[in-house]
Amino acid sequence: MTSAKFSRSLTSTEHFFRTRSITQFYSNFQMATTYSQPVNDLSLLYRALRKTLIDYPILLTNVFDRDGADGAYSIFKVIEQPLKFSDVVFVRPGASEEQSPDKELRAIAGDIPRVSEKFMKEIYKTRFTLNLEDQILLQVHVVDQFTLCFVFEHIYADGLPGVFFNELFIENLAYISDSKNDEDYAQKYGYLGGCDRDIHSDAILFDFKTDQGLIVNSLPPPIDNYLPPLHLDYANGDPNFFDKQVPLSVSSDRLKKWPGLFPKAGNFSLVQKLVNITTEDTDRIVANCRSHQVSLTSFLKVVHSLTLYPLFGDEYYTTQRVAVNLRRHLYKLKADDLPLDDEILPYLNDPKLKFWGCCAHAGLPEPMAPIKSFSWEIVQKIHGHLQETIVNNKLNHTFTDFKEHKDAGRDVEFFTRGLKKPRPDAVKISNLGLVKTPVYEVGPEATPWTIEDVVFTQDTGVLGADFVLSMLSTRKGGLNIVETYIDHYEPDEESAAKYKHLTGDNLDWISVNFRKNILENYHPPAPSFLSKDYLSLSGKMVIVTSGNSSVDLEAVKLLGVTGAKIYIFFRNEASTLQAIEDIKKTIKNADMHFVKVDLSDLIAIKPASEELLARESRLDLAIHNAGTYDDPTENQPSSRESKLRLPVTSE
Known part of the structure; x- marks a missing residue:
C-alpha cells in the first residue's frame, strides 16, 4: 500500500492565487510546444500523460473548500472520481492533417502556424472550475500533428513547472515510443478500459480507487514552510x-506615476x-x-x-x-539540518525530482x-x-x-x-x-524525440x-x-x-x-580579433566537454581553425556528430573527434578516459563546459550538483 500523501492545506500565498481565480481576475497560463515527431496519436498521448500524472500527483488535484470551516484555508486533494481522457485532452480541428516535420518546409508549403495570436486569445478564455472531484487543473490541446498546448491553472503551478512539464513529457513520449519499455510501463502504470491501442472519449485516464497504489510521490510541501515568516520586511526597514x-524629471521635480x-x-x-x-x-x-x-x-x-x-x-x-x-x-537548505522525515528531503536528495507548486x-x-x-x-x-x-x-x-x-x-x-x-x-x-x-534516441530508423519550439x-x-x-x-x-x-x-x-x-x-x-x-x-560591434590572428595549435591535442551547443560550440569552432586535434566529450552522439559535420562544412581541415560519455555519471568517466588514452599519448589543453549556468534573473532553479560537480569530476 502506498504511503504517499494525497492532500494538504493551501498556504496564505497559495490562497491568494486561489481567490484571484474564483473572482475571475486571472484565467490561466499556456505553453504551446512543437515536437520533432507527431504527437496526434491519442494512444501515445494517453500513456505519456497517464505516466506524467501518476509520477506527479499534484497534477491530479483540484482545490477544495473545507466543509463547515468558514474562513479556513482550502486544500489541494487528488480527485476521487474517475478522470476521463476527453476531459483533459482536446483535439482541435485539423489536428489529424499530415504535415512536414520541418518548420521551414511547412512555411514553404503555405501551412499557416496554428499557434497564432488568434489561437492564444482563444485559449486565454479557458477557466478552470474548483471543487470538482472529476476535473483537474490542466488541459492538453492537440493543435496539429506536431504541436500540443498545455494550459495550467496558476494556483499549483507557476511558469517554471510549465517548463518542468515539457521536460518530463518529452522524456515520457520517448519512453512510451520505445517498445522495450512496454512491460515496465504495464507494471508501474497499467492500462485501463482497453486504452492500450484504442482510445475513445470515455476512456478513463485515472481512477483513484484502482490507481492510488501506483502513486509513489506525495504532494510537494509548500515552499512557504522553508522561507522566512511573512511579517519580516523584505526591505529590512530601509526607506531608501x-x-x-x-x-x-530633468528639472529635479518628482515625476507623477503613469496612470495606465x-x-x-x-x-x-x-x-x-x-x-x-x-x-x-x-x-x-x-x-x-x-x-x-x-x-x-x-x-x-x-x-x-x-x-x-x-x-x-x-x-x-x-x-x-x-x-x-x-x-x-x-x-x-542543508539536508543534515532538517528532520529525517521532512517532506522537502526527496527534492534535495534527488536532482531529477521536480519541485512543483506556485513558487x-x-x-x-x-x-x-x-x-x-x-x-x-x-x-x-x-x-x-x-x-x-x-x-x-x-x-x-x-x-x-x-x-x-x-x-x-x-x-x-x-x-x-x-x-x-x-x-x-x-x-x-x-x-x-x-x-x-x-x-x-528511440531506434536507428526513428526520428529522435526533441522539442523544436515553445x-x-x-x-x-x-x-x-x-x-x-x-x-x-x-x-x-x-x-x-x-x-x-x-x-x-x-x-x-x-x-x-x-x-x-x-x-x-x-x-x-x-x-x-x-x-x-x-x-x-544593440548587436555587439564587429570583432577586431579575427581567426587570422589566432595562434597555431598544430600538433596539439585538446579535449572539450559538451561542445555541441552555445558557448562550448563556439569554443570548438574557434579551436577548429588553429590546427589542433579536438576531442569532444558528450553524452549525445547524434547531435555532436551533426555539429562536427556542420563545422567541417566551413572549416575544411578541422580535425575533430567524438567520445561518448555522460559526465554526470562517475562510473562512465573512467572508460571514456581509457578510450582517449588508447588513441592518444598526450593532452595539451582541456576546456570544461559541461554543467549548467542559470541566469539568476530568469525563472530557472539552481542545481548545485550539475553546476559544481560536473566540471570537477570530468577532469
Whole structure:
C-alpha cells in the first residue's frame, strides 16, 4: 500500500492565487510546444500523460473548500472520481492533417502556424472550475500533428513547472515510443478500459480507487514552510530601498506615476503579440549582455521601456516588475539540518525530482524614469536591482496585506477594492529562460524525440500590469516573447470614445518596434580579433566537454581553425556528430573527434578516459563546459550538483 500523501492545506500565498481565480481576475497560463515527431496519436498521448500524472500527483488535484470551516484555508486533494481522457485532452480541428516535420518546409508549403495570436486569445478564455472531484487543473490541446498546448491553472503551478512539464513529457513520449519499455510501463502504470491501442472519449485516464497504489510521490510541501515568516520586511526597514525611490524629471521635480492604459473595470479583452528572435540573433544578444555583465532580462526590460516611450511620455514614471523564482532558496537548505522525515528531503536528495507548486514571485516594483535612448549604464542599474531581488528570501512579505484580509474573512474584498483604479504596474516580465531538453534516441530508423519550439503566454490579471512579457527560448526555435495587453475596452459609451486610440490595432506598432529595437541597435560591434590572428595549435591535442551547443560550440569552432586535434566529450552522439559535420562544412581541415560519455555519471568517466588514452599519448589543453549556468534573473532553479560537480569530476 502506498504511503504517499494525497492532500494538504493551501498556504496564505497559495490562497491568494486561489481567490484571484474564483473572482475571475486571472484565467490561466499556456505553453504551446512543437515536437520533432507527431504527437496526434491519442494512444501515445494517453500513456505519456497517464505516466506524467501518476509520477506527479499534484497534477491530479483540484482545490477544495473545507466543509463547515468558514474562513479556513482550502486544500489541494487528488480527485476521487474517475478522470476521463476527453476531459483533459482536446483535439482541435485539423489536428489529424499530415504535415512536414520541418518548420521551414511547412512555411514553404503555405501551412499557416496554428499557434497564432488568434489561437492564444482563444485559449486565454479557458477557466478552470474548483471543487470538482472529476476535473483537474490542466488541459492538453492537440493543435496539429506536431504541436500540443498545455494550459495550467496558476494556483499549483507557476511558469517554471510549465517548463518542468515539457521536460518530463518529452522524456515520457520517448519512453512510451520505445517498445522495450512496454512491460515496465504495464507494471508501474497499467492500462485501463482497453486504452492500450484504442482510445475513445470515455476512456478513463485515472481512477483513484484502482490507481492510488501506483502513486509513489506525495504532494510537494509548500515552499512557504522553508522561507522566512511573512511579517519580516523584505526591505529590512530601509526607506531608501530601490522600490521606494520616485524618479526625478530633468528639472529635479518628482515625476507623477503613469496612470495606465485603462482603469480596472468594464468589458475588455486581451491580445497576445508574438515576437520571435532567432537562435543566432539570441546568441549574439546574450553574448553582448555577458560582455556588459548583465542579464538578457534586464537588457530586454530597458529596450521594451524605450519602445514604450511614445506611450509613457516625459512627465510620468512607471513601475515595472520582473518575476523571480523562489525555488532557488530551497537549494540553500542543508539536508543534515532538517528532520529525517521532512517532506522537502526527496527534492534535495534527488536532482531529477521536480519541485512543483506556485513558487514564483511577481518581483518588486521598480520605479523607472522615461527612457528616450538606450544605454548600457541603465541596463546595469536595472540588473543590479534584479540581483538584489533574486537573493531576497523575504519577498513573500508583500502578501501580508492579503493574509490580513483572508484571516478576517475578506479575501475577495482584497481584489474587488481596486476596481476602477489604474493597474498597479505598467509592465511585468516573466522570463523562463532556456528549455533544456536532450535529444532522445528511440531506434536507428526513428526520428529522435526533441522539442523544436515553445511559446509561453499568460493572462495580465485584473490587478496585474498593463503589459505582460512572457519569454522562453529553445535551441531550435530561438527566443519567443509574447506581449499581452488589452486591445478592446468598452465600459460605457463615453469611456469607449476616450480610449478608442488605444484599442484594436492601434497598438500593433509596439511589438513591431520592440523587435526592431532588439535586433537593429544593440548587436555587439564587429570583432577586431579575427581567426587570422589566432595562434597555431598544430600538433596539439585538446579535449572539450559538451561542445555541441552555445558557448562550448563556439569554443570548438574557434579551436577548429588553429590546427589542433579536438576531442569532444558528450553524452549525445547524434547531435555532436551533426555539429562536427556542420563545422567541417566551413572549416575544411578541422580535425575533430567524438567520445561518448555522460559526465554526470562517475562510473562512465573512467572508460571514456581509457578510450582517449588508447588513441592518444598526450593532452595539451582541456576546456570544461559541461554543467549548467542559470541566469539568476530568469525563472530557472539552481542545481548545485550539475553546476559544481560536473566540471570537477570530468577532469
